Amino acid sequence: MNIKTNNPDKNEIAIAALYHVMDPEIDLNIVDLGLVYETDFKEDSDDIIVIMTLTTRFCPMGESIVEAATQAVQQPFPDNNIQIMLTFQPPWDQSMISEAGNLFLSS
């Protein structure tokens, strides 16, 4: 798992919150699933940008996952403006699942 960030301390808090966001179909959190690529804590504004992907474009559960991710990060950062940016570069594949995620899926 290699999530880019410009603020490791705040990143740790945001990622801890994102661990609570589950992909409802796979029943695995989006961090271990490898959907979260980057967090960007803007210094000149209140914006926190989470750059993430979905397992597939037009994922039927995409809207819920994005909404849940927004709400999850908002909780430890109530005064910030949370923005979720979606990217498909690189597209998600199974190699992005963390070791813990693989362990969960193979159990």
Next chain:
Amino acid sequence: MFLAGNNSPIKNTSYKVVLPFYGYAALSFLIATILMLINTSAFTAHYFNPHTLAITHTMALGWGTMIILGASHQLFPVMIEGKLHSNILAYLSFIFAAFGIPLLVFAFYEFNMGLVAKAGSILINLAVISYVLNLSLSIYHSKSRNVHAVFAFTSVLWLFTTTFLGLLLVWNFSSNFLSINSINFLSLHAHLGIIGWFLLMIFGVGSRLIPMFLISKYENKKRLWLIYALINTGLISFIIMFFLSVKVELYFMPTLLIGVSVLLFGNHIYRSYAKRIRKKVDEQVKISMLSVALTMVPVIVLIAIIILFANVNSLQLVMLYGFTIFFGWITTIILGMTFKTLPFIVWNRVYSSIAGLGKTPNPKELFDNKIFIVNGVVYLFGFIIFGLGIVRTNVLFLNIGAVFLLITAVLYNFNVFKILFHKAKLNEYKNK
């Protein structure tokens, strides 16, 4: 990269478009099994009889086609990686079909091929045209034209060919403008639908979804293209042979091509299963995989029909052939895949706005899993007993099998409508 939200370029198809199809299909399945129970004797007669035709069209159009239309409006964007072109065309497709199917089924049941049958088949064709137009424009605007999308798109073209031929046959029953006997064209009409529409669509969607649900590392596009070529070559050669009125034995060739494609697809799914990351496979996917195995049953029955064509008993095999397709293969995949798609669509509708605010139920908790499992067992009993009833021309077996299948439809409807009417327990969230 783009901002997620209401104006996202990857916004999903609205649930309002999709859900009516599921509800309609569930009720059609129930009606088909009721018709079956009160007309079991029809399954001991020649397959060309009003009640069998009515039940077959309820199953093919009301059950199989309606649920595929509904699910594909949701899943087609996943396959082509592009938005559904128009919700209005999707609504039109539903409305035309929703009125057209009962008219056609009623006309068959009463065997009145006049105005009602014509109106029904025109409406069904309008539904299919709306669907073809919607999917064609969606593909035109999308960036990805992969093998799964080609499967699905080709199947849609075959669907139109099927329903248009159906319209001509209905018209021909009363005005005989084709100077042919409509009955002779039934096998062509049926196989355009079974192979061109159902087989291609189910393989196209299944080859995308089943490995996705298993989180499988296996991928083999070349094999999928080969399967695509085999199915279409088989179907086109069948059409040519049909018009050339060749000897029955020659129909082995298209049967063989389709049979090989089914075996290759079964192997493709098996390899996906073997190379899956997700070890725990839920019952819904297991039932869908059983359906892949059941695809081979009609092929075997068809080979038996060709061998025994001169024998009068082959009429019962023809009946068995149709039964294993609509009540076997197609029903099994729908029984499985409904509960792998519908709960997620409804969950999204109910919980997406409150996701992340607290603990939400898992989509799988939107239906009763025990009933789902019992349903699977009851269905298998019904399928086997009714199938035996057809082969042995045994009315008792047919009645018992029909009761089991009716119970299957009741349990299925219970779970489908439990999902459709699911409401969020908002109080739990207000307290958090």
